[in-house]
Amino acid sequence: xxxxxxxxxxxxxxxxxxxxxxxxxxxxxxxxxxxxxxxxxxxxxxxxxxxxxxxxxxxxxxxxxxxxxxxxxxxxxxxxxxxxxxxxxxxxxxxxxxxxxxxxxxxxxxxxxxxxxxxxxxxxxxxxxxxxxxxxxxxxxxxxxxxxxxxxxxxxxxxxxxxxxxxxxxxxxxxxxxxxxxxxxxxxxxxxxxxxxxxxxxxxxxxxxxxxxxxxxxxxxxxxxxxxxxxxxxxxxxxxxxxxxxxxxxxxxxxxxxxxxxxxxxxxxxxxxxxxxxxxxxxxxxxxxxxxxxxxxxxxxxxxxxxxxxxxxxxxxxxxxxxxxxxxxxxxxxxxxxxxxxxxxxxxxxxxxxxxxxxxxxxxxxxxxxxxxxxxxxxxxxxxxxxxxxxxxxxxxxxxxxxxxxxxxxxxxxxxxxxxxxxxxxxxxxxxxxxxxx
Amino acid sequence: xxxxxxxxxxxxxxxxxxxxxxxxxxxxxxxxxxxxxxxxxxxxxxxxxxxxxxxxxxxxxxxxxxxxxxxxxxxxxxxxx
Numbered sequence: 032x033x034x035x036x037x038x039x040x041x042x043x044x045x046x047x048x049x050x051x052x053x054x055x056x057x058x059x060x061x062x063x064x065x066x067x068x069x070x071x072x073x074x075x076x077x078x079x080x081x082x083x084x085x086x087x088x089x090x091x092x093x094x095x096x097x098x099x100x101x102x103x104x105x106x107x108x109x110x111x112x113x114x115x116x117x118x119x120x121x122x123x124x125x126x127x128x129x130x131x132x133x134x135x136x137x138x139x140x141x142x143x144x145x146x147x148x149x150x151x152x153x154x155x156x157x158x159x160x161x162x163x164x165x166x167x168x169x170x171x172x173x174x175x176x177x178x179x180x181x182x183x184x185x186x187x188x189x190x191x192x193x194x195x196x197x198x199x200x201x202x203x204x205x206x207x208x209x210x211x212x213x214x215x216x217x218x219x220x221x222x223x224x225x226x227x228x229x230x231x232x233x234x235x236x237x238x239x240x241x242x243x244x245x246x247x248x249x250x251x252x253x254x255x256x257x258x259x260x261x262x263x264x265x266x267x268x269x270x271x272x273x274x275x276x277x278x279x280x281x282x283x284x285x286x287x288x289x290x291x292x293x294x295x296x297x298x299x300x301x302x303x304x305x306x307x308x309x310x311x312x313x314x315x316x317x318x319x320x321x322x323x324x325x326x327x328x329x330x331x332x333x334x335x336x337x338x339x340x341x342x343x344x345x346x347x348x349x350x351x352x353x354x355x356x357x358x359x360x361x362x363x364x365x366x367x368x369x370x371x372x373x374x375x376x377x378x379x380x381x382x383x384x385x386x387x388x389x390x391x392x393x394x395x396x397x398x399x400x401x402x403x404x405x406x407x408x409x410x411x412x413x414x415x416x417x418x419x420x421x422x423x424x425x426x427x428x429x430x431x432x433x434x435x436x437x438x439x440x441x442x443x444x445x446x447x448x449x450x451x452x453x454x455x456x457x458x459x460x461x462x463x464x465x466x467x468x469x
Numbered sequence: 470x471x472x473x474x475x476x477x478x479x480x481x482x483x484x485x486x487x488x489x490x491x492x493x494x495x496x497x498x499x500x501x502x503x504x505x506x507x508x509x510x511x512x513x514x515x516x517x518x519x520x521x522x523x524x525x526x527x528x529x530x531x532x533x534x535x536x537x538x539x540x541x542x543x544x545x546x547x548x549x550x
Contacts, residue, residue: 404527
């Protein structure tokens with residue numbers, strides 16, 4: 032079963048029904064852009080094995096990019112549930128109505144369909160990343176005999192890599208899935224998950240921090256809690272363990288390009304350094320400080336006229352994620368694009384945030400660069416408190432306390448020059464903190 | 470609080486935080502001999518921007534960095550007008 036906000040559709044029903052109103056999608060390149068998440072899920076099930084290529088557009092993709100994406104994908108058609116007037120003024124391939132349930136008209140032998148995902152977090156036209164269903168499902172283990180079918184949910188949208196992983200886990204695990212809904216208040220979402228009896232649930236650390244800020248997080252009692260998409264620090268792992276003591280808490284390292292690298296289920300941040308020294312599949316190495324990955328689960332290439340090489344000559348993808356090794360464990364410290372240069376000294380915003388987040392009064396934080404006439408840039412922090420009511424006269428004292436906490440754990444150039452208390456931090460549609468250089 | 474006092478109290482706060490011993494604060498003090506390092510000045514400018522709402526270094530174009538503490542105070546006072 033797939034549960035959208037207003038729908039309940041049995042998976043078996045997806046392949047039974049009306050025909051796409053343009054007869055033949057067999058062997059075609061299709062761009063799939065829908066308002067409705069459930070419609071996208073149905074179309075994916077219908078198109079895989081029939082279409083040559085499916086380009087899965089995230090819900091917030093500006094339509095101004097659609098023409099460039101369709102051209103680079105050599106698209107034969109746009110499959111959509113949008114109104115035709117939405118596309119006015121754009122030079123696009125023919126549209127096909129995406130009205131479920133869908134079924135391709137020709138029952139030919141299935142072909143291997145390219146699944147093309149769009150990257151998030153960049154400005155301008157997103158990169159198009161080519162996967163296969165085999166790569167996308169490479170980390171999914173078959174359900175164990177005797178296990179109750181999982182009821183999956185995610186704070187992600189299924190049209191992004193992290194959410195698509197969950198949809199595929201639900202489908203391949205003979206399970207169910209409760210879809211997220213753009214703009215739905217967190218408390219309503221949690222109660223909807225509770226009503227359907229969610230057992231497995233995933234999101235970014237930012238998603239989880241936001242969920243834990245709502246007392247409605249008590250409504251659900253998942254057996255498995257999964258984090259991915261951002262660095263899972265010890266603070267959020269411990270907070271989830273306190274909130275859901277009976278749940279297994281795991282964090283996955285995955286990206287649109289690199290696929291699912293590994294999953295860590297020991298409750299600790301970082302990952303065992305042994306992973307770097309195993310020569311299996313996937314294989315990992317660290318070059319110039321960043322983690323490189325080679326596996327059958329990675330994307331195969333970028334698509335498009337201006338595309339660059341995805342892998343080095345040995346087949347490794349550079350994740351752009353800096354790692355450091357301490358006592359047999361590797362820890363993520365930040366992203367290549369996000370480094371702050373304080374008078375020639377490098378600072379990863381994430382490593383400072385991880386320290387601030389350990390302060391007892393702090394819920395979450397965002398560290399960024401402020402330009403500075405002396406050092407070029409300096410570190411500043413926006414901080415969300417557990418209890419904003421403590422502010423007022425205590426505000427300056429708490430700032431000093433947080434700074435003292437940072438000074439005890441970080442070299443001086445990494446300590447924020449200024450701390451500002453904010454009511455909330457902005458999140459991208461992909462569930463990550465909005466960063467200056469993301 | 471007058472700009473001068475704001476600057477002096479922030480310098481003392483930053484020196485205490487960084488555990489740096491500084492010279493007594495007076496207008497003739499050469500900044501290079503104050504005991505404050507460049508990171509301290511960077512923090513000072515950032516905090517002054519938060520307190521005063523402006524950063525004269527960002528708005529005054531091509532300027533040379535003040536030499537004495539008195540110059541530094543004057544630089545902020547002039548920019549406040």
